[in-house]
Amino acid sequence: MLAWLCRMRQHYLALNNLLLNNILKTLRCLIVGLEVCMAASHKPPLGSLALIAIVIGLGAAIFAYTAGWFSPQRLTPDRLVAAFAPPTGVALGHRRNHAKGICFTGVFEANGAGSELSQARVFARGQYPVVGRFNLGTADADAPDATVRVRGLGIQISTPDGQQWRSAMINAPVFAVSTPQAFYELLRASHSKDPDAMKAFAAAHPEFAKFGDWAKNGPWTGSYAEERYNSLNSFVFVDGSGAKHAVRWSLLPVAQLVAVSADELAKRGPDFLEQEITQRVASEPQRWTMVVTVANPGDPTADPTVAWPADRRSIEIGALTAQQVQAERDGPCRDINFDPTVLPSGMRTSDDPFPAARSSVYAKSYDLRTAEAKDYPRSVTGAKP
């Protein structure tokens, strides 16, 4: 055995030397060729220098290509973030979308039923601390509350094993578009000066109609506490046996939904939602039931504009309670990026292209706004950053 190994090593060394010599020979042949081409056969060795320049230039070019410097059409996080900018200018120091919001802290109480679908610690029966944020789907941090159709909820649930589950949900029952590229086009159309841009977009994207119908005809409420918040994106839960389940989840309000017309809401103050939720939680913690919906084989998991049929299996896995509300300026949610791909083990992203796009764009937004903290100063000196 040892002798065989030694023999193999000899072969290997011989091969290695052969290869190295051949590579050097080839390089030198190349150089000789270059030298002849450049009619510079004597010193300085222009051929060698040219070869070195080519290697370095090529390396730099491939690097630049990878970085997207030659690809103005590539949809980058920078371009997508820039497309959110409202005509009034970006809200410096704030999230680039869902810019207006208010923090809360609370608890997620798992009832243990989720363990059937995922081995994540957060589904084991128990109580886990939550940092969350009620927010409005607008890039304008000063938008009057009644003017924004989409309301959202971001949560970060921490478990004792040091893992986190972050999720950012909205009240729409389906998402507006099927792909990040289409979302980019939607942003461009909505900010376009061309009065027909949105019509043209809707015509090119029939899947937008369902979202449009909800925006137009769905009920408005007077409280963050009365909204249902949906993940919309699908994810994959992995159970203890390693089996995978495609899922979406929702937070269903325990509070009674009271429909209020948009006209009625417009008469309220610009921050009525924030004032209402602050008072409401102060008088009584507000609760939502978390429900996980499991896809049947063949259900579309990559397209958040398509709701799964209503008869799909739903499991109530616990409840979220908001116990305290804090202004965002000094609040605990301020510097948290509610990146939907921060998942504990036992949860993964699916073939839905949005969580990856959201993650890349949220990170860019986070990098920008944390660098602009002076434009959104904390009010308390020595406040925990």
Next chain:
Amino acid sequence: MTSRHERFTGWQRLLHWVMAACILAMLFIGVGMVSTVKPLYLTLVSIHKPLGIAILVLAVVRLALRLRYGAPSLPADLPEPMKLAAEGSHYALYALMIGMPLIGWGMLSAAAYPVVLFRGWHLPAILRQSDSLHTLLWDAHFYLAFVFFALILLHVAAALFHALVRRDGVFETMASVFTGGEVAPAE
């Protein structure tokens, strides 16, 4: 092949070439991941973090080997500015190999992101959450990546210059990963 030099030890050569592959991959993954919103983004990020920590560990081992075994001396006839450039750039490369992963780790910590290496395996935060620290470290990580790549290009250019133009044996002190013996004369 005019002069004979001692070579780096086998472990040093092995580490050099393994790390060369890792660091190049790391830099390309880095600039690639921040320029796409496709699902590939998540794949690249999930490689970037553990690979960065792997490079940190390897770099510390490599520094220890370098301190223990040193490096072959440069040719005596190498002009003084080139010697200075060689030594200076090697210090800078070591600083970056160790500094970049630490800066990245600190940057994630300052942003309160969990530093996930593999499913369920994560590192502790090494800094408190801070928007100003995050910005400082993010800028450092971003700009130093380009400095790092530029230094590597310079390093490659110098290596090829030694191998092809000067033919002074410096390239061979690091070339050929596994051979224990002499490199056969090329001509």
